[in-house]
Amino acid sequence: MNRAPVRQPPKTVSPSLRQTRPVPKSEAIPFDRRQQILVEAARLFAAKGFEATSVREIAQATGILAGSLYYHFASKEELFVAVHAAGMEILIRTAQEAIRDVGDPWDRLAAAAAAHCTALLESSDFMLLVVPNFPKSIGQYRAELIHQRDAYEGIIGDLVSKLDLPAEIDAKLFRLHFIGALNWTQTWYRPTSGLAPAEIGRQLVAMLRPFPPSGVTATVG
């Protein structure tokens, strides 16, 4: 793509991408333009993909001009990283809340799966682009994105490690396939027809459970 005169010098990439930005001190509406940009960018990235979305589109959706975007974000790529981080934050919080009060390891995994699907398929647009493999042209920020993603997958990994899997099942591969099936739902899920997101997640766990729980089985519907 373009990227203008390749300008490397400044390179003040904040590691936590916590853009130090003055908090409006007035008690008026905390009308956060930066947040607004994030929302619109997430929606457009999700709908059209990263490369196919222009900064002018994002700006227009936000109600500002293209150039004004660069007051809030150093580049289009850093904007993407910020959206990705916000999405991962939502995902992590959702999962942790879902498993908080569940004891049985398999039930905890099912709760996490349900939460994952719900957040993925029903919640904001922040995740529709977080899940698939991110744009190749993200280049230098790749490591940061992977780090953000690992933070979440580690949670799933912990849940999996508590399961009593058959000896011939590799826990790591189990986690990868599990997350894969969950994340893939966003390529086929349509909100109008079929099962609800939470049930889609729960049923995946039911399929993977080596020995279905004795007693009452879940009522599907």
Added chain:
Amino acid sequence: MNRAPVRQPPKTVSPSLRQTRPVPKSEAIPFDRRQQILVEAARLFAAKGFEATSVREIAQATGILAGSLYYHFASKEELFVAVHAAGMEILIRTAQEAIRDVGDPWDRLAAAAAAHCTALLESSDFMLLVVPNFPKSIGQYRAELIHQRDAYEGIIGDLVSKLDLPAEIDAKLFRLHFIGALNWTQTWYRPTSGLAPAEIGRQLVAMLRPFPPSGVTATVG
């Protein structure tokens, strides 16, 4: 300055995925420029994504100029559709060969899974872009791509329908999650470390098998 068919090395490319195009009258080996473009486009699309790959890049990789591309393909999007079709053809053929001599339904699914992963992770670049959700800017060709994909997923659906699944497992959801886990492998698979593609696919079936086969268990490795 080469005009006319430049005789390059034999370059025996897959004779299968061919489209209607003027067949050279001489019985000499037809050096298929169109096929060459498909290969290079697949490689670049896989490496950088559709939108991030320019027609000039594809042309340069093929050894021609950008304008010459349009003699073979009407547009960049039609080129993508052709690459997608070629990839799906490979996938379908691979799967059908893999299950041909297998009888047991679960073993047939395992064979298909192994073949899928092998083609996906080891074979040509034709599939690295086939699997994830295709570029949003593909627009008018979306229906055609989905049709191509459905042709393959129907094969998997047939295999799943022959399984004796527990009553509480929905066959359709089983198929979706199964394909999802398979396709997601390409986001995390690295050829150097870990299991081989075929084993990754087989183990997924092992995880999903409600009652592991009695008698001898599969020798892993």
Added chain:
DNA sequence: TCCTAACAAACGAGCGATTGTTTGGCAAAT
């Protein structure tokens, strides 16, 4: 065996549009 017309396949300049980004200025708020 030559001439000629047709054809296939590529060149290469350049079109208009769009890309991400920079810059200077300006009104309001601090």
Added chain:
DNA sequence: ATTTGCCAAACAATCGCTCGTTTGTTAGGA
């Protein structure tokens, strides 16, 4: 007086694509 947030206008680069031209090869007629 300074900072904040944005506008307006450009910037260079690149995008997909068109089109007239040019070349090597082939077929047919004389």
